[in-house]
Amino acid sequence: MGLPNIELCGFHCHVGSMVFDSDTFLRSAEIMLEFCALMKNKYGYVTRILDLGGGYGVRYVESQPVISIKDNIRQVSQFIKDKCSSLNIALPSLRLEPGRSIVADAGMTLYTVGTVKRITGYKNYVSIDGGMTDNPRYALYGSQYTVVTANKADCNCELKADLVGRCCESGDIVQPDVMFPESICRKDIVAVLTTGAYNYSMASNYNRIPRPAVVMINENDDYLAVKRETLEDLVSNDL
Numbered sequence: 001m002g003l004p005n006i007e008l009c010g011f012h013c014h015v016g017s018m019v020f021d022s023d024t025f026l027r028s029a030e031i032m033l034e035f036c037a038l039m040k041n042k043y044g045y046v047t048r049i050l051d052l053g054g055g056y057g058v059r060y061v062e063s064q065p066v067i068s069i070k071d072n073i074r075q076v077s078q079f080i081k082d083k084c085s086s087l088n089i090a091l092p093s094l095r096l097e098p099g100r101s102i103v104a105d106a107g108m109t110l111y112t113v114g115t116v117k118r119i120t121g122y123k124n125y126v127s128i129d130g131g132m133t134d135n136p137r138y139a140l141y142g143s144q145y146t147v148v149t150a151n152k153a154d155c156n157c158e159l160k161a162d163l164v165g166r167c168c169e170s171g172d173i174v175q176p177d178v179m180f181p182e183s184i185c186r187k188d189i190v191a192v193l194t195t196g197a198y199n200y201s202m203a204s205n206y207n208r209i210p211r212p213a214v215v216m217i218n219e220n221d222d223y224l225a226v227k228r229e230t231l232e233d234l235v236s237n238d239l
């Protein structure tokens with residue numbers, strides 16, 4: 001407030017990601033509004049904008065709930081109105097920064113199966129033409145995904161196997177303990193669902209593996225949104 005070139009518009013917070021309950025958002029709103037009231041009482045500063053960040057959870061696997069963002073926002077905004085009047089502060093203009101909840105469900109990743117390795121008494125592996133380079137989330141922090149054998153989606157799934165990549169790393173696992181059809185074999189197509197958020201943006205050229213293409217599809221149309229990387233692309237900056 002004392003800096004002539006800075007205009008303080010308000011305050012911002014972000015409580016985290018994959019939040020399924022509304023209590024967390026209510027509590028963060030409460031903490032922020034109490035802070036706004038403190039700033040008003042201490043310095044006479046009136047908060048114009050309050051940004052509560054993002055964080056709405058999406059359903060990667062069936063055990064996770066589907067949340068009503070509409071109901072959640074209605075609840076949080078009512079809470080904010082009530083809290084502002086009890087704290088005797090003006091209602092600030094509210095901002096949210098939803099990320100994952102907008103786009104995660106809009107995307108899925110399709111892989112072609114390479115080797116299927118069955119090790120009796122130990123474990124089975126289904127390897128694919130991608131892996132932690134296009135989706136590092138399981139390797140980084142154990143994220144759960146729903147995996148479907150797309151071209152055999154109506155078959156019973158009786159083979160438990162780890163879905164693994166082609167990076168030549170022991171950590172290159174896209175998802176462990178996936179149930180596949182017993183008949184899964186080379187050239188089958190495996191779909192990993194809900195990869196529209198934090199996926200292409202997290203992809204890398206680890207081990208100089210090129211990144212895949214991104215195709216946009218709607219009811220009547222499809223188009224290439226991002227070209228498949230080539231080996232020439234990978235060496236284009238080499239001198």
Ligand SMILES: Cc1ncc(COP(=O)(O)O)c(C=O)c1O
Pocket residue numbers: 013014016017018053054055056097098099100101
């Ligand atoms: C400051 C900030 N706002 C918004 C988001 C979006 O979060 P989400 O994708 O969980 O909605 C993030 C994600 O980390 C963030 O750090």
